[in-house]
Amino acid sequence: METLGHLMDGFGVALSWFNFLMVIVGVTLGLFIGAMPGLGSVNGVAILLPMIVQVPATSGIIFLGAIYYGAMYGGAISSIMLGIPGASTAVATTFDGRPMARKGLADQALVAAASASFVGGTISVVLFTMFAPPLAAVALKFGPPEEFALMLLAFATFIGLGGDDIPKTFFSIAIGLVLSAVGLDIVSGEPRLTFFDISGFLHGVNFLVLAIGIYGIGEILWTLETSGGKVEMSQATVSVKRILASLKKLIGSIWTMLMGSFLGFFVGILPAAGATPGSLMAYGLAKSLDKNPETFGEGNIKGVAAPEAANNAASTGSMLPMLTLGIPGSPTTAILLGGMVIWGLEPGPRLFETEPQFVWGLIASLYIANFFSLVVNIAFIPAFISVLKTPFTILAPIIFILCVVGGYAPTQDMHDVWLMFLFGVVGYLMRKLDYPMAPAVLAIVLGPLAETSMRQSLLMSSGSPAIFFNRPIAAAITVIAIILLALPLIKFFKNKRTS
């Protein structure tokens, strides 16, 4: 009940006219920041931070929080409409969102993304409100062995993707892992795999460069080939009736959304993970739990609902370690932390006591931001749909430019743009040969986290892998991961023998 009282006070703060305005402007701005490839919430928040620190702390953080939120919704838009992930968190949304749009179901995909985002955001902000302190304690106990177990679980869900060819999946994961190893060896501090001593490799291969190459450039090449030059426009219409019908259809995905929300939230509260791994894991899990896993990647609405629920849930979740431990749960919260320092606040275990107005004002604003993101997003759907009616001859150059901007923006290095083109061509060829590309993207995101946590764990245990089994949380997750890994392998070899 005490929590409820705090929350009511928080709403009092968040609903003051100025803060309310901040939320509305923030989510609308965030929607476009998220939808713009290469911008994304990390860069959006980083760019706006120095300006926004002029306003009082609570209003400022509410504004930035709303941008973060809006961007989570917005990221899905270019994933679905153009096949280019708008932000890193929306990569998984491309997997099924784009095929849906190709089938003329873009409006349905957009509604699914917005609704799933709303569900994910709401569930996680409620969890946040009720369980922040005990969850912070859990996040704190999560050491390198637990982190590695979790990463293992994520890879297991991707191997365990029923329909896909398992050796090809392994190959795709291996490529992603090698690319993720480029740059700096975090444990020894040495540069590695910096091919030809090109300095651009020192910062590693940014996974957005890979994702935009494969999905953006690859998409253009693919469309050119399949259409033989005569590109027909995607059939896309939108009406209130269709939106309502989409919502009805979504009810079948309610369990997927719930799963995505809880998974995303828990991955979000673990420092260093964040919304991108959360959404990829939710996609993998949704696919492996589904009765018809082979329909994923072909435009299954659940393939949109799962990652979108998860990335919004994770973005709220990642605010928990930020506020309670002073440690960012995602790259964007790392910047928000910087903002709090500039405002003179000391994020950490005592923030809830010392700055209740700030903390609860922010939490309450998340409820409001979540609701308005949904409203703004749905309201803009007709406008987004009209993009699809643009002839391909006009759309293709626009997609091309967005890809270049998106590849350049994260590191501001032309090197990454060339690399992106290379990935586009290679990705296109791999797609022709029927290699699944999603596992490569997963591997490049999770590879560094998995490698670091595994090496830290083995340092802690002087090289003994027993450390993954003799700590209770790590042991439980590791065992589940091994089972998930073993099942499809057994099935695969059995099938091989019988055929």
Next chain:
Amino acid sequence: MTINKTVLAASAAVALSAALVAGPAAAWEPKKPVDFVIMAGKGGGADKMARLLQSVIDKYDLSSKPFVPVNKPGGSGAEALVHLNKTKGLAKDHTIMVTLNSFYTTPMRQPNLKVDPLTFTPIARMAEDTFCLWVHKDSGVKTVDEYVAAVKAKGDGGWLMGGTGKASEDNLLTNFLNRTYDLKIKYIPFKGGGGVAKALAGGNVHSSVNNPSEALGFYEAGTVLPIACFTPERIGLFPDAPTFKELGNDYSYFMQRSVVGAPGMSAEAAKWYQNLFQTVFTSDEWIDYRKKKALQGEYLTGKGLQEYWKVENDRHMKMLKEIGEI
């Protein structure tokens, strides 16, 4: 070494001739947005500081052109150093960087970069960050003597020290403890000081050598405590933690938080940046930040800063040799 001398001589000559040509003409001002490079990733200590500096510059309208932060964390700062080293033409006067001690150590460990930090243009040392030895409250350890006993009780390599990467400041300090007290502490690298603080608070490592600012949150919550600090005098925030000097080991270690310019920056531009950061240094925001983060170190610039770099560079050379990194 002859190369360095030539570079130094050349840059001095350029600076001199530029000064002669320009004379006491109108003050220099940036002609395009300033590339404000950060030698570390988003959200780290250097990043937070850069964004604070940027907000102060913005707030007081100290520059007609914006300062645009660019993170270049690759290769322990190698990417950023190379970027500054390679600037040409107009960019030379419009590229500055927030730097740490990897400013010395990264070029030593990666000689193929061909970067000499002493050729960079000294703009301002904004502060020196301090270090303390931290333990979890539940360990029962309160003094360095108890710490030494506890480490020894764990056996060789049984005691885990969390730090921010190999050959980093934290690694050098761990080496100091091992050498001075004849210990076998095992060093585990984490990503960033915040991650180290969390690992200690969560009981995944036994001790850390965090900056005060990184451990402050958990210290105030009573989870961790500093048992000694690597400073010449006690830190105001932790009056109960002695210095290693008091304990008979005259050892202090700081991390610079400085702003440097690209090598070969024109003297007028350097002067302009030096004045700008001097103004920032005396702003209320910066004074407040220094106090909250227990930062020390006076403002240094020009020759003074270069002298300081020389001393620190030699010292780091020695320390890296000790741990066999070079």
